[in-house]
Amino acid sequence: MTTIELDTIRKEFGDDIVAVDDVSLTIEDGELVVLVGPSGSGKSTTLRIIAGLEAPTGGDILIDGRRVNDVQPQNRDIAMVFQSFALYPHRSVRNNISFPLEARDVPKAEIDRRVEEAAAMLDITELLDRKPANLSGGQQQRVALGRALVRDPQAFLMDEPLANLDAKLRKEMRTEVVRLQQNLDVTMVHVTHNQEEAMTMGDRVAVMNEGAIQQLAPPKEVYRRPANRFVAEFIGSPS
Ligand code: ADP
Numbered sequence: 001m002t003t004i005e006l007d008t009i010r011k012e013f014g015d016d017i018v019a020v021d022d023v024s025l026t027i028e029d030g031e032l033v034v035l036v037g038p039s040g041s042g043k044s045t046t047l048r049i050i051a052g053l054e055a056p057t058g059g060d061i062l063i064d065g066r067r068v069n070d071v072q073p074q075n076r077d078i079a080m081v082f083q084s085f086a087l088y089p090h091r092s093v094r095n096n097i098s099f100p101l102e103a104r105d106v107p108k109a110e111i112d113r114r115v116e117e118a119a120a121m122l123d124i125t126e127l128l129d130r131k132p133a134n135l136s137g138g139q140q141q142r143v144a145l146g147r148a149l150v151r152d153p154q155a156f157l158m159d160e161p162l163a164n165l166d167a168k169l170r171k172e173m174r175t176e177v178v179r180l181q182q183n184l185d186v187t188m189v190h191v192t193h194n195q196e197e198a199m200t201m202g203d204r205v206a207v208m209n210e211g212a213i214q215q216l217a218p219p220k221e222v223y224r225r226p227a228n229r230f231v232a233e234f235i236g237s238p239s
């Protein structure tokens with residue numbers, strides 16, 4: 001089980017920028033929460049703080065009730081997937097997916113088994129011997145997902161992982177990501193600036209603006225009962 005709790009998380013850059021403005025949020029075990037908001041609203045910074053890639057200037061992060069502010073990213077058992085797939089161009093798909101395990105001294109046979117399991121789950125078994133340059137954008141994103149899930153992490157953080165895909169593929173991958181999250185029964189935080197993506201994917205949606213959560217609720221509720229004018233306009237609720 002993995003519950004992620006943010007308790008009045010704050011992040012300031014220099015004297016002027018408040019990227020995250022006292023955000024409190026509990027993501028339940030097995031839940032898919034989508035952070036949605038315009039560019040610059042603090043979504044990526046919030047995600048990077050959960051991953052441990054950025055230290056908050058205030059507040060606490062708790063994973064399963066344990067304070068992890070001082071725990072290094074590699075020890076948080078959380079996988080992060082980015083908009084840029086960041087695959088290694090000279091490695092085959094197989095060796096891209098296996099990379100996180102090689103760094104951890106996992107035995108070869110175990111690595112092979114886990115890579116093949118991840119590939120099967122993402123329907124990319126037949127691509128294992130190819131190089132990233134010979135894959136479509138959607139296939140590359142599947143490889144990036146494979147590399148995240150081969151570690152069998154407790155939680156997934158997704159920072160606009162579909163933003164570089166064309167519209168049709170983006171819709172397909174939405175369904176795919178939700179299916180994966182349900183099959184693996186993992187906790188997931190998915191970031192997007194796309195309202196429709198948020199509304200179709202999230203168990204709950206956190207609408208962000210200027211570093212703060214404006215509303216946190218299931219999609220239907222956000223749509224029917226927007227908490228304020230910003231939410232109504234951003235989501236496009238009937239007024
Ligand atoms: P989003 O992901 O919603 O687009 P970000 O979390 O990337 O928003 O950024 C939130 C705010 O923090 C923005 O004003 C951005 O310019 C600022 N910011 C983010 N990272 C840094 C940084 N490393 N240094 C200075 N300002 C930053």
Ligand code: MG
Binds near residue numbers: 043044045
């Ligand atoms: Mg961002």
